[in-house]
Amino acid sequence: MSEPHQVRIGNQQREAAISALNDHFAAGRLEIGEYEQRVGYATAAETAAELMALFHDLPQPHPQLQPPPQTYYAPPTDYATPPPGYASKGYATPNHGYGPPPGFPPNAPYGLDPLTGQPLSDKSRIAAGVLQLVLPFGIGRFYIGDTGIGVAQLLTCGGCGIWSLIDGIILLVNGGTDSQGRKLRD
Incomplete structure (x- = not known):
């Protein structure tokens, strides 16, 4: 896997950084021009390292950048039965390759x-x-x-x-x- 700070970020991380910059601006640590410039950089940032660079000279609060969750979806193993809810929505026809829902006779799709x-x-x-x-x-x-x-x-x-x-x-x-x-x- 790549370095934690080289992982691409999403809108949630950008919004957290902008929120932290708002706190620093409200505390008087940033002038209006510098605040606008840093918000522009936060909006355009693509990696966690780019966001953290905006806070190198500022005390806390810093944004809490969590790595994106790693989700794994297992491929289906039983192709003879439809996914849950598929048959109950009226899609269980012989044309789709699925049988009738459980409990229904084959002649009643x-x-x-x-x-x-x-x-x-x-x-x-x-x-x-x-x-x-x-x-x-x-x-x-x-x-x-x-x-x-x-x-x-x-x-x-x-x-x-x-x-x-x-x-x-x-x-x-x-x-x-x-x-x-x-x-x-x-």
Whole structure:
């Protein structure tokens, strides 16, 4: 390792030096011009030695320059499980190479319905409802895989907009199921 005074410093050490210079200026040990010059040097300092040179002719207080902490992060050893919290945030999909979170069956990467215990869909009820309301031609139904109702709404222009409007509200409030019969997730 390099010499302790040749280690690069950070903003915290520069601020400590400026604070000590403020104390010396307030005590009348430094004139205004010399104080400004030393603060400029402290701001531009890159090593502990450069900061300590600013205090060679001054009594205490001197800044306490602690070496930066040496942190070591061990590389992960188990690549089959996700990092903590990764799966619970909805990222546990087969595309990411991680399995479902512990306690979930492999066929339920988006969780289980708390009432029925059935796997949740990868489709969102909010997205389906908003698509139904904004694009009233069965687009929300196409999104969840219900192509039969989607085609019917497309051919009737969403029942002149009324059918799509009601269907969108129902999807937003109650949800529904996708083409595989799984409940839409929130």
